[in-house]
Amino acid sequence: MVNLEQGRNSNSQKDNYMITVTKDDLLKSGAHFGHVTSKTNPNFRDYVLSQKNGIDIINLDDTIDNLNKALLFVKNIVERNGDVLFVGTKKHAKDVIQQEADRCGMFYVVERWLGGTLTNFSTVKKSIKRLQSLEKEGSSLYEDLTKKELLKLNREKIKLSDQHRGIKDMKKLPNAIIVVDGRTESIAIQEARNLKSL
Numbered sequence: 001m002v003n004l005e006q007g008r009n010s011n012s013q014k015d016n017y018m019i020t021v022t023k024d025d026l027l028k029s030g031a032h033f034g035h036v037t038s039k040t041n042p043n044f045r046d047y048v049l050s051q052k053n054g055i056d057i058i059n060l061d062d063t064i065d066n067l068n069k070a071l072l073f074v075k076n077i078v079e080r081n082g083d084v085l086f087v088g089t090k091k092h093a094k095d096v097i098q099q100e101a102d103r104c105g106m107f108y109v110v111e112r113w114l115g116g117t118l119t120n121f122s123t124v125k126k127s128i129k130r131l132q133s134l135e136k137e138g139s140s141l142y143e144d145l146t147k148k149e150l151l152k153l154n155r156e157k158i159k160l161s162d163q164h165r166g167i168k169d170m171k172k173l174p175n176a177i178i179v180v181d182g183r184t185e186s187i188a189i190q191e192a193r194n195l196k197s198l
Contacts, residue, residue: 085167
């Protein structure tokens with residue numbers, strides 16, 4: 001999770017509801033099972049409690065502490081009317097990411113991450129504007145076109161629609177991004193870090 005907060009201040013009255021995750025919840029979901037021991041990133045050795053049958057067993061007390069910090073961080077952003085961008089392009093995460101982002105009214109990227117989505121947002125906004133003009137019913141774009149030109153515009157509309165599905169209504173940069181897999185989404189993380197250092 002990378003904070004892109006730019007010092008916004010807003011006194012909105014939001015619901016103080018916050019999830020609490022227990023150790024039993026994590027045990028039932030299998031969160032204590034880590035990677036195969038040989039594939040564990042050395043930076044995360046401190047979070048490994050033990051090994052069993054070649055699999056790392058994760059320390060769930062540390063997991064709960066860090067999860068609570070993350071929940072509080074997101075809660076603070078949302079309370080100030082901030083936006084969060086969920087990023088998860090792995091096949092098994094796509095549906096859950098989209099479903100949960102829609103449920104909480106936030107933005108998401110579940111298809112390929114487009115380079116420059118954060119660092120070159122002005123260009124992305126132009127692309128979204130183009131998509132919106134293609135989606136308008138009865139648009140003057142479609143007048144007096146040949147079948148070939150209509151097919152070309154429809155292909156462009158489908159492509160742009162897939163690329164911008166979860167960010168089509170995003171008017172400004174999000175205040176934070178939540179990433180499912182740091183390795184897969186390394187470009188998104190790098191862009192967020194570059195923005196924060198500006």
